Amino acid sequence: MQATVPQAALRVTLGCVPPLDLPPEDFRAVAAQVTEAAERFLAGLDDRRVAPDATGEAVAAAFDGPVPEEGVGAAALDDLPQVAELGRVANGRFFGYVHGSGEPVAAIADLFASVINQNATAWRSAPAGIAIERTVVGWLAEAIGCAGFSGAFTSGGSLANLMALAMARESRLSANEDGARPAVVYASSEAHMSMHKALALLGLGRSNLRVIEVDDALRMRADALREAIAQDRAAGRNAIAVVATAGTVNTGAIDPLPEVAQIARDNDLWLHVDGAYGAPAAIAVPERFAGLDLADSISLDAHKWLYQPLDCSILLYRDPEIARTTFAYTGDYARSLTDDPVEGFAFFEETIELSRRFRALKLWASLRYHGLGGFREAIRANLEQAQLLARLVEAEPSLELLAPVELSAVCFRVKDAPNEDILRDVNRAGRVYLSNASIRGAFALRACFVNHRTTDADVEAIVTAVLAAASQRTQRPA
Numbered sequence: 001m002q003a004t005v006p007q008a009a010l011r012v013t014l015g016c017v018p019p020l021d022l023p024p025e026d027f028r029a030v031a032a033q034v035t036e037a038a039e040r041f042l043a044g045l046d047d048r049r050v051a052p053d054a055t056g057e058a059v060a061a062a063f064d065g066p067v068p069e070e071g072v073g074a075a076a077l078d079d080l081p082q083v084a085e086l087g088r089v090a091n092g093r094f095f096g097y098v099h100g101s102g103e104p105v106a107a108i109a110d111l112f113a114s115v116i117n118q119n120a121t122a123w124r125s126a127p128a129g130i131a132i133e134r135t136v137v138g139w140l141a142e143a144i145g146c147a148g149f150s151g152a153f154t155s156g157g158s159l160a161n162l163m164a165l166a167m168a169r170e171s172r173l174s175a176n177e178d179g180a181r182p183a184v185v186y187a188s189s190e191a192h193m194s195m196h197k198a199l200a201l202l203g204l205g206r207s208n209l210r211v212i213e214v215d216d217a218l219r220m221r222a223d224a225l226r227e228a229i230a231q232d233r234a235a236g237r238n239a240i241a242v243v244a245t246a247g248t249v250n251t252g253a254i255d256p257l258p259e260v261a262q263i264a265r266d267n268d269l270w271l272h273v274d275g276a277y278g279a280p281a282a283i284a285v286p287e288r289f290a291g292l293d294l295a296d297s298i299s300l301d302a303h304k305w306l307y308q309p310l311d312c313s314i315l316l317y318r319d320p321e322i323a324r325t326t327f328a329y330t331g332d333y334a335r336s337l338t339d340d341p342v343e344g345f346a347f348f349e350e351t352i353e354l355s356r357r358f359r360a361l362k363l364w365a366s367l368r369y370h371g372l373g374g375f376r377e378a379i380r381a382n383l384e385q386a387q388l389l390a391r392l393v394e395a396e397p398s399l400e401l402l403a404p405v406e407l408s409a410v411c412f413r414v415k416d417a418p419n420e421d422i423l424r425d426v427n428r429a430g431r432v433y434l435s436n437a438s439i440r441g442a443f444a445l446r447a448c449f450v451n452h453r454t455t456d457a458d459v460e461a462i463v464t465a466v467l468a469a470a471s472q473r474t475q476r477p478a
């Protein structure tokens with residue numbers, strides 16, 4: 001689209017409007033330009049490479065240059081298609097990491113959230129925003145079988161896990177006034193790296209993350225957990241929490257929640273469930289998540305398996321009072337001037353953040369547009385696609401599965417082949433994108449299905465791409 005004449009710039013020059021203000025006609029033109037670029041991006045998504053065929057240097061050069069002193073008006077947005085071109089693509093063949101697919105209704109709602117620019121920190125700064133956030137938290141808690149939990153949106157699973165362990169620490173070995181003392185947290189060897197970070201940041205010390213062995217299905221061994229706790233008690237060490245993972249990042253394994261919850265209860269330990277990746281699947285297959293409601297806190301990333309654009313994570317907690325004990329420290333300037341429990345509510349007293357994005361709007365819009373049933377169906381489709389890939393791998397003599405497929409992550413390899421090189425070749429070819437994992441020391445190709453656009457043909461494309469790369473590697477002279 002041609003750059004339109006920036007009406008605002010003209011009027012600023014004439015002294016009629018404040019600088020940076022955008023008259024409605026300019027807003028409409030800019031918004032149309034952006035939605036057109038977005039529409040073209042979505043329409044061509046399936047034909048795109050999953051990652052750009054460009055070097056780091058080339059991508060940096062594309063966006064280098066000095067900040068302009070004079071604005072160029074709507075031409076400033078002419079390069080949006082190039083931003084998409086040089087990005088990664090969440091089409092149905094992007095299987096790396098745990099990367100949600102960016103549901104478009106949510107994306108549009110996110111634009112609106114930025115336009116109305118609410119600070120979702122307290123009711124008085126965002127009345128509708130706070131009401132919507134609390135409603136969506138309630139919807140999600142109920143949808144995963146944890147009705148009655150409170151919660152708050154945050155940027156991602158890493159921050160949700162950090163907040164959960166801060167609450168655990170405050171509830172068991174208060175540190176807010178006098179500082180942290182070393183204390184043990186238990187998690188399996190498959191727990192996410194954000195746990196190690198959290199222990200470091202909370203002053204508990206990374207060496208106090210007690211790493212518990214896993215069983216053949218890569219789930220935490222309850223007997224090993226019990227033994228480790230007993231050993232720490234005998235040695236006089238403080239312990240505050242157990243972290244169970246419901247959907248490990250590598251393989252989607254779900255720790256035995258009822259047993260782990262019982263052990264936590266027996267030992268007066270906080271139970272946090274890291275469901276950043278897996279917990280949304282409790283909407284579709286609740287039976288696999290029995291015991292989730294026994295947690296004190298649960299992380300759930302809507303930007304993973306609820307298909308939301310980044311960032312959109314939720315920390316659920318059983319007792320909002322502990323959240324307040326942990327996070328409330330209110331300056332006089334922020335004090336609420338009302339006794340009304342709704343109008344006086346402040347997320348800044350239950351979370352780390354003060355200024356907060358209105359993250360709930362996109363999920364609210366997306367859930368209302370498609371219905372919870374639509375999400376349940378999409379999650380079930382992803383679960384089935386993971387099983388389909390597992391069957392295709394097992395049917396191909398040169399491939400082998402490296403772990404059971406509990407949710408939607410599939411780890412496999414090409415037998416007797418340089419899998420690291422194969423992964424690089426597959427991703428460079430640009431048809432499908434995989435990531436890697438280490439399963440009991442073995443390098444694994446990993447495909448994770450958290451994408452509402454994926455079809456069975458996309459699943460088949462994984463095997464085709466891997467076999468093609470493997471055959472080229474083995475034909476290549478040494």
Ligand SMILES: Cc1ncc(COP(=O)(O)O)c(C=O)c1O
Pocket residue numbers: 097098155156157158159161192194245247248249274275276277278301313
């Ligand atoms: C199990 C688990 N926990 C935590 C995280 C961290 O989430 P985020 O990347 O949103 O910080 C991830 C990310 O993949 C994860 O899979």
